[in-house]
Amino acid sequence: MPSPLLDVQHVTKRFGGFSALTDVSLQVHEGERVGLIGPNGSGKTTLINCIAGTLRTDGGRILFRGTDITTRPAYRRTRLGIARSFQIPKPFASMTVLDNLCIPLTYVRPARAHEVDIVAEALEILQHIGLEAKAQVIATGLTLIELRKLELARAMAATPTLLIADEAMAGLSSAEVDEILAILVRLNDEGITIIMIEHIMRAVMRFSSRIVVLDAGQTIAEGAPEDIVRNTAVEKAYLGA
Amino acid sequence: MFSFELLVNAVVAGILLGGFYTAVSLGISVTFGLLDVANIAHPVFIIVGAYAAYGMNSAFGLDPILAGLLFTPIFYGVGVAVYRLYYASFEKKGEQSLRGLVFFFGVLFIIEVSLILAYGVDYRLVEASYIGKSILIGPVGIALRLFVPFAVGLILTLALYLFLAKTFYGRAIMAVSQDSLALRLMGADPIHIKTIAFGIGIATASLAGALLIIIVPVEPAMGREYIGRVFAITVLGGMGSVGGTLVAALILGVVESLTSTFSGPSWALAVSFGMLLLVLAVRPTGLFGR
Amino acid sequence: MKTTVRLLTALAIIVLGFLLTVVLENRYYFFAAYVILQYIILATAWNILGGYSGYVNFGTPAFFALGAYTAIVLTLAGHASLPVLIVAGGLIAGLLGLGMGYLTLRLRGVFFSIATLALTVVLQTLVINWPYVGGAKGINIIRPPTPPFFNNYVEFLFVVMVGLAVGALTVAWWIEHSWIGRGLTAIRDDEEAAECSGVPTLRLKLFATTLSGFLMGVAGAPFPYYVTFVEPSSAFNLDYAVNSLAMPMIGGTMTWVGPLVGAVLLGAAQQAAMVTISSELNLLIVGVVLVAFVILAPDGIVGLVHRVVKRKRP
Numbered sequence: 001m002p003s004p005l006l007d008v009q010h011v012t013k014r015f016g017g018f019s020a021l022t023d024v025s026l027q028v029h030e031g032e033r034v035g036l037i038g039p040n041g042s043g044k045t046t047l048i049n050c051i052a053g054t055l056r057t058d059g060g061r062i063l064f065r066g067t068d069i070t071t072r073p074a075y076r077r078t079r080l081g082i083a084r085s086f087q088i089p090k091p092f093a094s095m096t097v098l099d100n101l102c103i104p105l106t107y108v109r110p111a112r113a114h115e116v117d118i119v120a121e122a123l124e125i126l127q128h129i130g131l132e133a134k135a136q137v138i139a140t141g142l143t144l145i146e147l148r149k150l151e152l153a154r155a156m157a158a159t160p161t162l163l164i165a166d167e168a169m170a171g172l173s174s175a176e177v178d179e180i181l182a183i184l185v186r187l188n189d190e191g192i193t194i195i196m197i198e199h200i201m202r203a204v205m206r207f208s209s210r211i212v213v214l215d216a217g218q219t220i221a222e223g224a225p226e227d228i229v230r231n232t233a234v235e236k237a238y239l240g241a
Numbered sequence: 242m243f244s245f246e247l248l249v250n251a252v253v254a255g256i257l258l259g260g261f262y263t264a265v266s267l268g269i270s271v272t273f274g275l276l277d278v279a280n281i282a283h284p285v286f287i288i289v290g291a292y293a294a295y296g297m298n299s300a301f302g303l304d305p306i307l308a309g310l311l312f313t314p315i316f317y318g319v320g321v322a323v324y325r326l327y328y329a330s331f332e333k334k335g336e337q338s339l340r341g342l343v344f345f346f347g348v349l350f351i352i353e354v355s356l357i358l359a360y361g362v363d364y365r366l367v368e369a370s371y372i373g374k375s376i377l378i379g380p381v382g383i384a385l386r387l388f389v390p391f392a393v394g395l396i397l398t399l400a401l402y403l404f405l406a407k408t409f410y411g412r413a414i415m416a417v418s419q420d421s422l423a424l425r426l427m428g429a430d431p432i433h434i435k436t437i438a439f440g441i442g443i444a445t446a447s448l449a450g451a452l453l454i455i456i457v458p459v460e461p462a463m464g465r466e467y468i469g470r471v472f473a474i475t476v477l478g479g480m481g482s483v484g485g486t487l488v489a490a491l492i493l494g495v496v497e498s499l500t501s502t503f504s505g506p507s508w509a510l511a512v513s514f515g516m517l518l519l520v521l522a523v524r525p526t527g528l529f530g531r
Numbered sequence: 532m533k534t535t536v537r538l539l540t541a542l543a544i545i546v547l548g549f550l551l552t553v554v555l556e557n558r559y560y561f562f563a564a565y566v567i568l569q570y571i572i573l574a575t576a577w578n579i580l581g582g583y584s585g586y587v588n589f590g591t592p593a594f595f596a597l598g599a600y601t602a603i604v605l606t607l608a609g610h611a612s613l614p615v616l617i618v619a620g621g622l623i624a625g626l627l628g629l630g631m632g633y634l635t636l637r638l639r640g641v642f643f644s645i646a647t648l649a650l651t652v653v654l655q656t657l658v659i660n661w662p663y664v665g666g667a668k669g670i671n672i673i674r675p676p677t678p679p680f681f682n683n684y685v686e687f688l689f690v691v692m693v694g695l696a697v698g699a700l701t702v703a704w705w706i707e708h709s710w711i712g713r714g715l716t717a718i719r720d721d722e723e724a725a726e727c728s729g730v731p732t733l734r735l736k737l738f739a740t741t742l743s744g745f746l747m748g749v750a751g752a753p754f755p756y757y758v759t760f761v762e763p764s765s766a767f768n769l770d771y772a773v774n775s776l777a778m779p780m781i782g783g784t785m786t787w788v789g790p791l792v793g794a795v796l797l798g799a800a801q802q803a804a805m806v807t808i809s810s811e812l813n814l815l816i817v818g819v820v821l822v823a824f825v826i827l828a829p830d831g832i833v834g835l836v837h838r839v840v841k842r843k844r845p
Contacts, residue, residue: 054723078729086727092720094785103717106710107729158729279641281589281648330826339719340825342587342644343780347822350773354815462769469649476642507656514646514653521642522634 003066005030005193006051006082006162011060013046013217020046021217023060028162028195033188035208035225036197039238043217044197045087048164052084053077064162079108083160085151087167087197091139097150098122098135104157122157129153129183145176152183163187164195169203177203205229213237246380251502252495253381259494260391261456263398263487264449265467266474271401272442273472274481275418276435278327279342282349284464284471285356286443290316290450291365291459292356298367305367306393309451313444320443323348324436349464356461364458372455390452395487397448401441402483414438418481466510473517541697548693552686561689565757567798568692569750572699573771574778574790576746579703581776582784583712584739585719586640590631590647591775593654594624594744596766598751603664603761606672613675613691617752624748625741632740636733655767669762672755688757695753699746703787706742715739747775773814774798777821783833792832 004027013021021043028034038044049055051062053074061070069077083104092100101122126132129149134142142150148168155163165184169177181203188194198204204211204225211228213221215237221228228234265287272280290309297308331341371385405411417434453459474493478485493516497509552561573591580586598620605611605619631650635643659667674684681687706712714735717725726732755761774797782793797817804813828835 052727054726073731073733074726075729075731078727084727086724090721090724092717092724094716094720099713103713103725103730104728106713107731154724154728279645281645326826338641339581339585339587340829342641343776343825344822346587346589346773346776347818347825350769351815351818351822354811354818357811358809358815465648465652465769468645469652472645472649505660507660510656511653514649517646517649518634521638521646 002029004028004063005032005065006195007061007063008047008051009061009063011047011050011062012058013043013050013055014058019217021050021057024214024217024219025060026212026219028193030161030193031188031191032193033207033209034195035204035211036195036214037199037201037204037211037228038214041216042214042237044214045166046217047214048084048166048195048197051077052082052164075107078104078158078160081159081161082164083155083158083162084164085148085155085166085168087170089144089147089151091142091147091150091154093140094138096136096138097126097131097142097153100139100150100154101125101157104154108158125153125156129156130179145172145179148172148180149183152180156187160192162193162195164197166197167199168196169198169200181207247502248499249381251498253383254387254502255495255498256491257383257387257391257494258456258498259487259491260394261387261452262394262470262474262490262494264390264394264445264452266471266478266486266490267398267401267483268442268445268449269471269475270478270481270483270486271414271445272439274475274479274486275414276438276442277418278324278332278439279338280345280439280442281342281468282345282352283442283446284467285349285352286316286319286446287450287453287467288356288459288461288464289352290447291454292360292450293447294451294454295365295367295459298369299365302368304369305451305455306389306448309448312447316447317440317444320440321436323443324439328432328436353461353464360461362460362462364460365454366458367454369455386455390455393448393452397445398483398487401445404441405483410434410437414441415481469510469517470513473513473520477516477520537701541701544697545690545694548690549680552681552690558683558685561685563799563802565685565689565692566802567795568689568696569754570774570778570794570798571696571791572692572750573747573775574782574794575696575699575703575787576743576750577775578779578784578787578790579706579715579746580739580743582779582789583706583715583719584736585722586636586736586739587644587776588647588740588743589644589772589776590650591747592767592769592771593647593651594627594747595751595754595771596654596658596763597624597627598748599754599761599766600658600664601748602752603670603672603755606755607663610675613753613756617695617749620752621745621749624751625745627748628740628742628744629737631744632737636736636740651767651769651772655763658763658767665761667763669760669765672759672761674756674759684756688753691753695749699749700787700791702742702746703790707787711735711738770814773817773821774801777817777824779831780821780829781824781831783831785830786833789831789833796832 006028008024008026011021011024012019024047036044046055050057053072057070061068063069064080064082069080092103098119102118105118105121123132123135126135129152131146131149131153134146139150152168169180172180177200184194184196184207196204196207208225211223211225212219213228213234220233220237221231268283269280272278272283290312293312294305294308297303298305327341327344331344371389374385376383376385405415413429413434417431470493474486474489478489493513497512500512501509573595577588577591580588601620601623602616605616631646635646658664664670677684678687714730717728717730718732718735722732778793778797779790781797782791783789801813824831
C-alpha cells in the first residue's frame with residue numbers, strides 16, 4: 001500500500017473548554033474521492049481548517065506527501081498542493097473574477113512568469129469551469145452558483161494535488177448541484193485528489209469512493225457508501241437515538 | 242527609596258484605582274467584548290461625562306455622582322443613536338471594520354475638539370465633601386477621593402454583572418454575542434438587543450466620567466490616556482467577562498500605582514501600554530477568556 | 532519607454548519646485564507648501580497600510596515624531612547631514628512599524644489599530660522624560676548653512692520635500708501596480724482566503740507596516756530644521772493622526788492618487804483657514820467631513836469621480 005497523500009494522525013482541536021476534534025485520524029490516498037459527512041457541529045469544517053492550516057491543532061500531526069506540515073502556515077500548505085474552497089464563498093470582493101484567479105496564480109508559484117501568461121492561464125481555468133463570460137465582472141455581482149464556481153476556480157488556480165471542497169453545493173438547485181458535481185468529477189479524472197464535505201446525500205453517494213463520518217469531533221464510521229448508509233451508528237448520529 | 246509603608250500605600254492606592262478603572266472599562270467590555278464593536282471613542286464619552294458632572298457641580302453644587310446618575314439615561318440615548326448610525330452605515334452592509342474604526346475615530350475627534358471649543362484646555366475640577374479627606378488605617382492612608390469612586394465602581398460592576406446574568410435583556414445580550422441565530426430563533430431581534438447593549442455601554446460612561454473628575458482634574462485631551470488602559474483591561478480580563486474586567490482592572494491599577502510610586506508618575510502610562518502589548522502577544526483570550 | 536517618461540516627469544516636477552524658489556518672493560508660500568508636501572507623504576504612507584492593506588494606523592504622530600527626534604539625536608550627536616537624517620529617521624520609524632506589526636498583526640486588525648492608538652501617548656511620555664532631546668520644554672535646533680543656489684534654508688527644504696513627496700508617490704504607485712499590491716488588496720478583501728490562495732499574509736503585512744512607518748519617519752526627519760524649535764506637543768500633535776487618515780479617506784484609498792488629492796485639498800484648505808478660524812474649529816470641520824465621507828462616500832473623491840465618469844460612458 002503506497003503511503004497516503006494526506007495523513008491526519010490523532011488530531012485534537014479545542015476552543016477554550018470545548019473539544020471540537022478529539023483524536024481524529026484520516027488517511028487519503030492519491031486519486032481518491034473521499035466524502036466527509038456528519039451532522040452540523042460535528043467538526044467537519046474545523047478539521048478542514050486544521051488540514052488547510054487556518055487553525056492550529058492542539059495535538060496530533062498532519063503529513064502531506066510524507067512531510068510534516070503540522071506547524072506550517074496555510075499559505076505554505078497551499079504552495080505544497082493543498083487547496084480548499086470555503087463553505088460560505090469568500091471572493092475578493094473588490095476584484096474582477098479574472099483578478100480573483102490571478103492571486104493564486106501569482107502567489108502559489110512565486111517564481112512565476114509574466115502578467116500575460118497569468119491572465120491567459122486564468123482565462124483558461126474560467127473556460128474550464130464555465131465562467132469565462134463573467135471574467136471582467138466584479139466578484140460582488142455574481143449569483144450563488146457563480147460564486148461557488150469561482151471558489152472552485154480559485155482553488156484550481158493554485159494547481160492543487162489535493163482539493164478540499166467545503167459544502168460546494170449548499171443552497172444550489174438540483175441541476176446546479178449536478179453542474180458542480182460534474183466539475184469535481186472532471187477534476188478528479190485529471191488527477192486531483194478530492195475531499196468533499198457535503199450534506200446533499202445523493203451527491204456524496206454518487207461521488208465518493210469512500211465516506212468518513214464525523215460526529216461530535218470524532219470519526220464514528222468509515223467505509224464504502226453502501227456500508228455507511230446501513231451503519232446504525234451513523235443513523236443514530238443524524239437522527240439522534 | 243524603598244519602604245514597606247510606601248509599598249503598602251502604593252498597593253492600596255492601586256486597588257482603589259483599579260475599582261475606578263473597572264467602571265471606566267465596563268463600557269468597552271460590553272461594546273467590544275460582547276458586541277465586537279471597537280468603539281475607540283468610549284474614553285472621550287467618559288470625558289464628556291466628567292464635564293457634565295463638572296457643569297452640574299459648578300452651576301448647582303450637585304454632587305458629581307448624582308450628576309453622573311442623572312445623565313445616565315441621556316448617555317444611553319446617545320449610545321443608541323450612535324449604534325444605529327454605525328449599524329446602518331457599516332455593519333449592515335458587512336463593510337470592513339476599517340470604516341467602522343475610522344468612524345469612531347472621527348467621533349472621538351469631533352467630541353474632543355468640541356469640548357476644547359466649549360471649555361478650553363484648562364483643567365476643571367469638582368467640589369464635594371469627601372474630596373480632600375483621608376482615612377488612616379495604621380500606616381495606610383486611604384484618600385476618600387479614591388475610595389468613593391472605588392466603591393461606586395464596584396457597585397456598578399456588580400449591577401452590570403447581575404443585569405447580564407439575571408435579567409432577560411441581560412441574558413439576551415450575552416446570547417447575541419455568542420450566537421445571534423439562536424437568539425433570532427428565540428424570537429428576539431438581535432439588532433434591537435445589540436442596540437440596547439451599546440446604549441448601556443455608553444451609559445456607563447456618564448457615571449465613570451463623574452468618578453474620574455472626583456479623582457483628578459479633567460481636560461479635554463485626557464481621554465487618550467485611557468484608550469490603552471481600557472483596551473488592555475478588556476483584553477486581559479477576557480472579552481466580555483465582567484468579573485475578568487474587575488480582576489484585570491485591579492491588576493493594572495496596582496501595577497500602575499507601584500510604577501508611579503517607585504519610578505515616577507509619567508511611566509504609569511507606558512505600563513498600561515506595555516501590558517496591552519504583552520497580553521496581545523501572550524494570551525489574547527485573556528484571563529477568563531471565552 | 533514608459534518608465535523613462537515617468538522618471539522624467541518626476542524630475543521635471545522637482546526642477547519645477549526649484550524654479551519656484553527662484554521666482555516666488557513671498558516666503559510664506561514655501562512654509563505653507565512645506566506643510567502640504569509633508570502631508571502628501573504622510574497620507575501616502577498611511578494609505579499603503581490603510582487603503583491598500585486594510586489596516587488602520589492611528590499612531591501617525593508616533594512615527595512622524597520618531598523621525599523628527601531621530602534627526603535631533605543625530606544632529607546633536609554628530610551634526611549629520613540631511614540625507615543621513617532622512618534615511619535614519621525613516622529606518623528607525625520603519626523598525627517601529629515592524630515591531631508593532633510583529634506584535635499585533637497575527638491577531639485581528641482591530642488590535643493593531645488599538646495598539647497604534649495607545650502608541651502615540653506612550654512614545655510622547657518617553658520623549659518628555661528624556662532631557663537630552665529637550666524633554667517637555669523642547670529644544671532649539673540650528674539650521675545648517677543654506678546650500679548654494681537657494682535664497683534661504685526653508686526654500687531648500689521645500690525642494691527637498693518636493694523630492695521626497697515625489698519619491699513617496701512613486702513608491703505608492705509602484706506598489707499598487709505590482710504583485711505586492713495585488714497581494715495587499717487580497718489581504719484587505721479577505722485575509723483568510725488570501726492566505727489559502729498562497730499569499731504570505733503576515734510577511735506582506737509586515738512589509739506594509741514597515742514601509743509605511745519608514746515613509747512617515749522620512750517625512751518627520753526634516754521637521755526639526757523646518758521649525759527650529761521642537762517640543763513634544765507639536766511633534767506628536769494629534770493633527771497628524773487625523774489628517775494622515777482623513778486625507779486618504781476623503782481623497783480616495785484605492786489608488787496612489789487619492790492621498791495626493793486629499794492632502795492637497797485638505798492641506799490647502801487648512802492653510803487658508805488657519806488665518807481666519809481657530810485651529811480647533813479647523814480640526815472640528817476636518818472631523819465632521821471625515822465622518823461624512825466615511826459614511827456617505829467611502830471611496831473618496833477619486834471614487835466619486837470614477838462613478839461620474841462611468842455613468843457618462845455608454
